[in-house]
Amino acid sequence: MAVASKKIPAPDLVNIRTALLSVSDKQGIVEFATALAARGIKLLSTGGTHKALAAAGLEVTDVSSVTGFPEIMDGRVKTLHPNVHGGLLAIRDDEDHQAAMSQHGIESIDLAVINLYPFEKVRAAGGDYPTTVENIDIGGPAMIRAAAKNHAYVTVLTDPADYDEVTQALEAGNGAIHYTLRQQLAARAYARTAAYDAAISNWFAEALAIETPRHRTLGGTLRQEMRYGENPHQSAAFYVTGDKRPGVANAVQHQGKQLSYNNINDTDAAFELVAEFSPSVSPACAIIKHANPCGVARAETLTEAYRRALACDSQSAFGGIVALNQMLDGETASEIVKLFTEVIIAPDADEEAKAIIAAKKNLRLLTTGGLPDPRARGFNYRTVAGGFLVQGRDTAMIDEIEMKVVTERAPTETEIEDLKMAFAIAKHVKSNAIVYVKDGQTAGIGAGQMSRIDSARIAAIKAEEAARAADWPEPKTKGSAVASEAFFPFADGLLSAVAAGATAVIQPGGSIRDQEVIDAANENGVAMIFTGTRTFRH
Structure with a gap:
């Protein structure tokens, strides 16, 4: 039952006389407490925070003297x-x-300075089940929520980043905090406890293998306010979740201006794609524009992988994102800076490469310390009106899928390698997707068309344009392997690929006209593999 408000107006200014400090993160707490004490504010504290303040020479009262009860159960019960x-x-x-x-001898607490047990850090570090559970804070969230609810009279702080703001407000208010700031801090406090609870509930779902929990919550910490989103009239911000998966959220930016909304989206797409190719097998490069690959290639050297990826569609690559699966070296950096590029992302970069990139002030260089595991489970989210969709990350790997040859001719070993590569790339191309690969290099990519045959035609046109630009005798689609991320509903899509020169095809199969498509492949001497696995990306 809802509780009726007595509608007592909140005062504009509230003097801070007593402060309760109980923090897991001790960053800046001694300095902040010293500033409070200098104003004659009484300090109450608990456990480790009390020890830190007392060691700094501050006069601080232990909460147990307020409650009349000692901390018990290893500190689980104290506040x-x-x-x-x-x-x-x-x-x-x-x-x-x-x-x-007055009846119960309760004294007012005007300022609550509380941050929580490091549950997110323990979870990210892979703590075992008992350790992770022990780092679920109980008293902290309870006090934060109590203080935030009563923000009409209480100021609540949950982040060391806010200490200076409150110190300045106390100075400006001669020891009092204005209602507007109390409201803002309360809003931050509830956002913090919401994100904390989200991390806990999502961890439980993960630990217990609950795919569809009754309630699904999201929580993140603001990393960056952006000038705008996809377009200048859209607001945007970047939040991080604490997931340690190598990528744009956890990368070190060595130089260049702030990443935009589109930069982050495209850089993530590029790095997830290039991670499909193990650096222990060969260097690989992916060039992305508007979340779709312009070109992808493997080679003996990273420099050659970049050149081969660029050759697929050098026109579209202008202003794109370059992702590498190995350490960026000076030779490769020298090649990349010849063309205007927005972002380079790689597991690492040597000093020569960093110096070369540094000469291009608008080029961002990101290093991640590793590659994301394409097999690792996770979730993708997408909003819809009134809700959001959640799905597991696409972890389909061709080496773990049974490939069924359905044509009279089986693919050669060379064709199989190119088919595998085309399959891996098609996972990262917007549907409908057609990807031609020849000798470890994309020959043409058709993305995001309403008709699959249009994607096949566009990919072939791109290949012809690339051949003219590079002065090749013929497009790379001649003698190529082609991947379709979903089945060919009619034979016309396959015949379009054959017309472009493809000699081998990989697709899921599953159409009612599969036999018609198989017959067309046989009539043209084309080898075809069915995977039984669709990899749509909308």
Whole structure:
């Protein structure tokens, strides 16, 4: 049942007389507490925070003297007491509340400085089940929520980043905090506890293998406010979740201006694609524009992989994202800077490469310390009106899929290698997707068309344009392997690929006209493999 408000107006200014400090993250707490004490503010504290403040020479009262009860159960129970929560929740201008405080000897707490057990860090570090559970904070969230609810009278702080703001506000208010700031800090506090609870609930779902929990929550920490989103009239911001998967969210940016919304989206797409190719097998490069690959290649050297990827569609690659699966070296960096590029992302970069990139002030260089595991499970999210969709990350790997030859001719070993590569790339191309590969290099890519035959035609046109630009005798689609990320509904799509010169095809199969498509392949001497696995990417 809803509780009716007494509609007592909140005061504009509230003097801070007593502060409760209980923090897991001790960053800046001694300095902040010193500033509070200098204003004559009484300090209450718990456990490790009390020890840190006392060691710094500050006069601080242990919460146990307020509750009249010692910390018990390894610190699990220390602040869950009416003398603490009453001090946080009491409405100062309510006569009944004042009477209850007087009757039970409860003192007001005007400022609560609390941050939580490092659950997210423990989870990210791979803590075992008991350790992770032990790092679920109970008293901290309870106090934060109590203080935030009563922001009419209480100031609540959950992040060391806010200490300076409150110190300055106390100076400006001669020891008092304005209602507007109390509101803002309360909003931040509830956002923090919401993100914390989201991390816990999602961890439980993961630990217990619950694919579809009854409630699915998302939480993140603001990394960056952006000038705009996909377009200048759209607002945008970048939030990080604490997931340690190597990629744009955890990368080190060595130089260049702030990444935009589109930069981050495209860089993530590029790095996830290039991670399909093990650096222990061969160097690989992927060039992305608008979340679709312009070109992908493997080679004996990273420089050659870049050149081969660029050759697929050098026109579209202008202003694109370059992703590498190995350390960026000076020779490769020298090649990349010849063309305007927005971002380079790689597991690492040597000093020569960094120096070369540094000469291009608008080129961003990101290093990640590793590659994301394409087999690792995770989730993708997409909003819809009134809700959001959740699906598992596409972890389909061709080496783990049974490839069934359905034509009279089986593919050669060379064709099989190119088919595997085309399959891996097609996973990262917007549907409908057609990808031609020859000798470890994309020959043409058709993306995002409403008709699969149009994707096949566009990919062939791109291949012809690339051949003219490079002065090749013929397009690379001649003698290529082609991947379709979904089945060919009619033989015309396959025949379009054959007309472009493809000699081998990989596709899921599953159409009611599969036999018609197989017959067309046989009539043209084309080898075809069915995977039974569709890899749509909308």
